[in-house]
Amino acid sequence: MQLKGKTAIITGASRGIGRAIALSFAKAGANVAINYSSSHIAAQEVVNEAIKYGVKAEVIKADVSDYLEVENLIERVLNEYGSIDILVNNAGITKDNLLLRMTEEDFDKVMNINMKGTFNFTKAVSKVMVKQRKGKIINIASVVGIIGNAGQSNYAAAKAGIIGFTKSVAKELGSRGINVNAIAPGFIETDMTAVLSDKIREQFTNTIPLKRPGKPEDVANAALFLASDYSDYITGQVLNIDGGMVM
Amino acid sequence: MIFEKVQEKIAEQLGIDTDDITMESSFIEDLGADSLDIVELLMALEEEFDIEIPDEEAEKLVTVGDVVDYIKNNQ
Numbered sequence: 440m441q442l443k444g445k446t447a448i449i450t451g452a453s454r455g456i457g458r459a460i461a462l463s464f465a466k467a468g469a470n471v472a473i474n475y476s477s478s479h480i481a482a483q484e485v486v487n488e489a490i491k492y493g494v495k496a497e498v499i500k501a502d503v504s505d506y507l508e509v510e511n512l513i514e515r516v517l518n519e520y521g522s523i524d525i526l527v528n529n530a531g532i533t534k535d536n537l538l539l540r541m542t543e544e545d546f547d548k549v550m551n552i553n554m555k556g557t558f559n560f561t562k563a564v565s566k567v568m569v570k571q572r573k574g575k576i577i578n579i580a581s582v583v584g585i586i587g588n589a590g591q592s593n594y595a596a597a598k599a600g601i602i603g604f605t606k607s608v609a610k611e612l613g614s615r616g617i618n619v620n621a622i623a624p625g626f627i628e629t630d631m632t633a634v635l636s637d638k639i640r641e642q643f644t645n646t647i648p649l650k651r652p653g654k655p656e657d658v659a660n661a662a663l664f665l666a667s668d669y670s671d672y673i674t675g676q677v678l679n680i681d682g683g684m685v686m
Numbered sequence: 687m688i689f690e691k692v693q694e695k696i697a698e699q700l701g702i703d704t705d706d707i708t709m710e711s712s713f714i715e716d717l718g719a720d721s722l723d724i725v726e727l728l729m730a731l732e733e734e735f736d737i738e739i740p741d742e743e744a745e746k747l748v749t750v751g752d753v754v755d756y757i758k759n760n761q
Binding site for chain 2: 566569611612614615
């Protein structure tokens, strides 16, 4: 039980990678706050699964791009559990299009949820963690934030932004015992990638040395490591979980 | 009275002796604070005295005396 008695907040935890991380943390003994923005039923199902591991779990609706909602969520979790040990900034959306066809609105939406959401949660939780002199912040970036991807200039910009943000905050908060790292997933089987055509999926898979797409659990394993004491001397890093796609 | 409370908060934040903290002490030069220490300290003082210290004012607070005066004038 690597996370026994710890409290974790996972944003965008109703589905996909967020869901897998929440369940892996619960299995490791952590109480989990399951943040979601629209999929209430799916979020509730994650809670039902999590409590089977004998931990506390609850759903908390909040728009990650709204600082006040985020601050209220943090306060609520703190009052209830007494500490916040782990934050996973996972909430993310895509609005793919070629730059020439991308609307300003689609650019802003992706930046607001992916990048600003990460800023909002990290800022609000850092007040708590600085006082605790301890904490683990894990930001879910993407390999496209490193190598770019045609049709995803908004998403890639947001994810690259998250990487720069991670490194800066790691430098700011290191002296307070707070570790800040990023995970850059490659091609992972989730609802987000289910929309891609078979041809594109095959193309992706061919570029992966391990010759298979990743599972949400592959990412959750890395998150568990970065949330646990085993990673106490690691901060400001980006860990690619991509079957070797980027190296 | 304000000075004693401020002194106490600084000692707690920086892990130093209250005797080493005078009205003339500069946070960075004399007390060894870094920028994050100062932000944390000001947040703690805002809570303690129920005041708000805007960023542009915070920049001007160099010594313990600056902070004590600011609190006196804004409480």
